[in-house]
Amino acid sequence: MRHNELVDRLRELDQAVVEHARWYARINRQLICDETPADDDLVEDAHIRCQFGKWFAGPGQARFGLEPCYNAIVMTHEAMHGVVRHLLVQRKIGGAIAGADYDALVAVASRFRQLLRRLDLELTERMGAVDKLTGVWNRQAVHLRLAEETERVQRSRQACSLCFIDLDRFADLNERLGSKNGDRLIQSVVAFFKARLRGYDTLFRMGGEEFLICLPDTELDNAAQLINRLREDFAAQQFDLDDERVSLTASFGLVALEPIFFVDELLERAERAQMIASRQGGNQVCVWRDRWTGENIAAGAA
DSSP states (O other): OOHHHHHHHHHHHHHHHHHHHHHHHHHHHHHHHTOOOOGGGTSTTGGGTSHHHHHHTOTTOOOTTOHHHHHHHHHHHHHHHHHHHHHHHHHHTTOOOOHHHHHHHHHHHHHHHHHHHHHHHHHHHHHHTBOTTTOSEEHHHHHHHHHHHHHHHHHHOOOEEEEEEEETTHHHHHHHHOHHHHHHHHHHHHHHHHHHSOTTOEEEEEETTEEEEEEETOOHHHHHHHHHHHHHHHHHOEEEOSSOEEEOOEEEEEEEOOTTSOHHHHHHHHHHHHHHHHHTTSSOEEEEOOTTTSOOEEOSOO
């Protein structure tokens, strides 16, 4: 997910809301002025024929992890069209519209507007949780995403591992290359990690040259093997800049996500493991083995 994708989505949502407002005004005019309704408003699938429905149900619409909000909008939008269809049919056959029926339309339309506002706020909040340089989640998103993952671990009893990453001696390299090339290098590093992670893994940029990877459905030993392969591939990779090719290494700290710990505690353990790997020379994976006290630590290449 990239920052500009969210911006585009918000712009599209704004236009869709405008189209919905026009449609709703037209429906009220038809009901009040006894005008002939459009055929598309009288059919069973009217909710996917209106401009909002066509956009919302269109192909390739990213949901950015907001499925509950999207699902509520889908249900409410369809229900609103159902109420409208009932009212238009009543008006078309010359029957009077009951006050309770019109109140139902007002209520469902109000609920629909509330959900659209909620979606707008959620997308805006996600924009603040996305790293603008790389397009991955930033530190602001970590607590929300890991809280969701903790709840999933509690519910499913599936394992999850976290990996804290720090690029070795990146500050010296950034000073020599300049900040512009440093930014390009960070972007290349993120692209490298994303290309080698599984589709359900999540990468965060914690700030500067620090990253976090969430590895769902992954026991700690399996995570150590996966991350060690990532470490080896990363050390062997060369990144192209304008005037030279650059090689990097990184220090990796692994910890199991245990629901008994707060997110801050888990992050602290993962970062401590990474610091141990870094202090032992870097280009290593350190696994925090003792989930209870943090005293039993296996350091070194996993």
